[in-house]
Amino acid sequence: MLLAIDTGNTNIVFGIHDGNSWIHEWRFETFPVKNQIEYEMFLRLNFLEANLKVQQVKGVVISSVVPELNDILSQFTLGLISEKPVFVGPKIYNQLPISTQNPYEIGTDLIANAMAGYTLYQQDIVIVDFGTALTFTVVDSEGNIKGVNIAPGLKTAIKALVGNTAQLPEVPLELPDSVIGTNTTTAIQNGVLWGYVAMVEGMLDRIQTELKKDIKVVATGGLSAILHPLHERFDQVNRHLTLEGLRFIHKAVTKEV
Numbered sequence: 107m108l109l110a111i112d113t114g115n116t117n118i119v120f121g122i123h124d125g126n127s128w129i130h131e132w133r134f135e136t137f138p139v140k141n142q143i144e145y146e147m148f149l150r151l152n153f154l155e156a157n158l159k160v161q162q163v164k165g166v167v168i169s170s171v172v173p174e175l176n177d178i179l180s181q182f183t184l185g186l187i188s189e190k191p192v193f194v195g196p197k198i199y200n201q202l203p204i205s206t207q208n209p210y211e212i213g214t215d216l217i218a219n220a221m222a223g224y225t226l227y228q229q230d231i232v233i234v235d236f237g238t239a240l241t242f243t244v245v246d247s248e249g250n251i252k253g254v255n256i257a258p259g260l261k262t263a264i265k266a267l268v269g270n271t272a273q274l275p276e277v278p279l280e281l282p283d284s285v286i287g288t289n290t291t292t293a294i295q296n297g298v299l300w301g302y303v304a305m306v307e308g309m310l311d312r313i314q315t316e317l318k319k320d321i322k323v324v325a326t327g328g329l330s331a332i333l334h335p336l337h338e339r340f341d342q343v344n345r346h347l348t349l350e351g352l353r354f355i356h357k358a359v360t361k362e363v
């Protein structure tokens with residue numbers, strides 16, 4: 107069994123892969139940061155509930171875009187599992203079939219997304235990740251990461267709006283049927299959510315125009331289901347794409363299946 111840890115700015119996702127599929131996915135909020143023992147307790151409890159033994163884990167792979175957590179994460183996994191974790195970062199990039207122009211200026215979750223996109227499809231692809239940030243990662247059919255675009259994620263955009271205005275409230279992340287808002291709630295929902303539908307469509311169009319070719323689009327991330335009108339524009343929504351990428355990275359680095 108493989109334990110893959112995807113540490114984002116909102117959630118730490120712990121995925122357990124049994125060689126065939128992701129049999130468990132546990133989410134733990136990233137902030138406030140906890141100590142080693144709390145992460146260990148969280149995992150041990152989940153293992154217990156899932157009727158699994160920690161000793162069944164034969165490999166660990168970790169991505170973190172929250173540097174203050176890096177040491178805590180590798181330390182606590184070493185306390186549980188003697189296998190040294192594969193920590194995604196520039197030091198291991200030369201062992202991967204993908205390449206990036208700027209290894210110190212790309213999130214390791216985006217490296218994982220690119221690795222999954224390349225390994226699964228081996229064609230020009232853009233991965234749209236709806237997390238705390240909304241990211242577009244463009245990878246060509248040879249595995250070269252052409253570039254990345256970063257925008258505020260859906261919740262992040264609404265939080266910024268609410269935080270910077272006196273009268274605007276938090277609203278549910280639901281797309282109204284009519285694109286013209288008729289009250290405060292639908293005004294914000296339309297402005298942000300339909301606005302983001304248009305932004306994602308426009309961004310994909312511009313990427314294709316610049317590359318002068320059709321490019322496959324795969325969506326992932328906790329908020330990938332919200333903008334459902336985009337789903338006809340996506341070739342696929344794959345909620346496990348980042349975990350998949352981590353699994354492929356672990357495989358490439360350890361040469362294990």
Ligand SMILES: Nc1ncnc2c1ncn2[C@@H]1O[C@H](COP(=O)(O)OP(=O)(O)O)[C@@H](O)[C@H]1O
Nearest residue numbers: 114115116117118236237238239261327328329
């Ligand atoms: N299974 C889920 N169902 C609905 N919303 C989710 C789920 N998982 C995550 N989210 C929401 O999606 C947002 C982004 O999550 P995620 O993609 O995990 O972000 P990050 O990788 O930046 O930590 C979060 O605000 C979270 O509340």
Ligand SMILES: CC(C)(COP(=O)(O)O)[C@@H](O)C(=O)NCCC(=O)O
Nearest residue numbers: 114115171211212213215237238239
């Ligand atoms: C773009 C991100 C904030 C996305 O994070 P997430 O939404 O998954 O929490 C993350 O990949 C990151 O911090 N990247 C660093 C990019 C850079 O150093 O240029």
Ligand SMILES: [K+]
Nearest residue numbers: 114215237348
């Ligand atoms: K993420």
